[in-house]
Amino acid sequence: MADATEAGKMVAARRAVDENIKKGQVVGIGSGSTIIFAVERIGERNKKEALNLTCIPTSFQARQLIQDHGLTLGSLETSPEIDVAIDGADEVDDNLYLIKGGGGCLMQEKIIASCAKSFFIIADTRKNSKVLGTSWKKGVPIEVLPMAYRPVQLKINQLLGGKAELRMASRKAGPVVTDNGNFILDWVFDGAQDWPAVERTIRDVPGVVETGLFLNMAAAAYFGTADGNVLVRTSKQ
Numbered sequence: 537m538a539d540a541t542e543a544g545k546m547v548a549a550r551r552a553v554d555e556n557i558k559k560g561q562v563v564g565i566g567s568g569s570t571i572i573f574a575v576e577r578i579g580e581r582n583k584k585e586a587l588n589l590t591c592i593p594t595s596f597q598a599r600q601l602i603q604d605h606g607l608t609l610g611s612l613e614t615s616p617e618i619d620v621a622i623d624g625a626d627e628v629d630d631n632l633y634l635i636k637g638g639g640g641c642l643m644q645e646k647i648i649a650s651c652a653k654s655f656f657i658i659a660d661t662r663k664n665s666k667v668l669g670t671s672w673k674k675g676v677p678i679e680v681l682p683m684a685y686r687p688v689q690l691k692i693n694q695l696l697g698g699k700a701e702l703r704m705a706s707r708k709a710g711p712v713v714t715d716n717g718n719f720i721l722d723w724v725f726d727g728a729q730d731w732p733a734v735e736r737t738i739r740d741v742p743g744v745v746e747t748g749l750f751l752n753m754a755a756a757a758y759f760g761t762a763d764g765n766v767l768v769r770t771s772k773q
């Protein structure tokens with residue numbers, strides 16, 4: 537099963553890279569386990585085609601991946617406009633609404649995606665849902681300022697129901713600390729939601745830095761299966 541999932545991630549990543557990355561572009565590089573296959577493919581093509589890309593990372597991990605594959609590392613300061621961004625997701629619904637941040641990276645990912653002319657999602661087929669919360673049961677990640685985590689937690693519970701849980705680290709005592717020095721709350725919800733309204737409600741709570749809901753951002757999602765097939769779903773808009 538694990539190998540089948542990895543195979544699905546790989547075919548989706550390779551197809552998205554081959555269809556969307558062109559010479560000379562500024563490329564946003566996402567975070568997580570699926571993006572590894574995309575950067576491997578970009579590196580492979582770069583050796584053959586001298587792509588001359590500038591790659592903008594969304595995390596510490598992405599920065600290392602870019603450098604490990606001999607690609608040119610850039611920043612939003614020098615390249616504020618991105619041609620294409622590619623990233624993974626924890627779940628994708630029928631509207632191409634996404635939950636992201638399962639690996640603790642969401643704020644830089646959202647900034648990079650917002651600067652990109654096109655934003656593509658790569659995932660194995662398990663992430664392809666009609667309704668968010670069908671396969672991803674860990675909730676919506678919310679990045680919060682550490683000093684505000686407790687009131688934010690209480691306010692979200694009051695405003696939305698469900699439960700906003702402080703994400704704890706597994707190989708360190710205490711909470712997960714993001715690349716930006718913040719904490720993460722995972723808002724575990726029940727049933728279908730009005731996602732634009734939920735996004736507004738969460739963002740309006742002082743102390744919230746960003747949410748892992750990416751709405752109306754992705755142009756297409758590539759879902760790979762172990763047998764090498766890739767389903768491409770494009771935005772309805």
Ligand SMILES: O=C[C@H](O)[C@H](O)[C@H](O)COP(=O)(O)O
Binds near residue numbers: 566567569623638
């Ligand atoms: O925090 C992590 C990022 O949002 C990832 O892109 C997301 O969790 C998907 O990761 P993976 O490709 O490992 O499933």
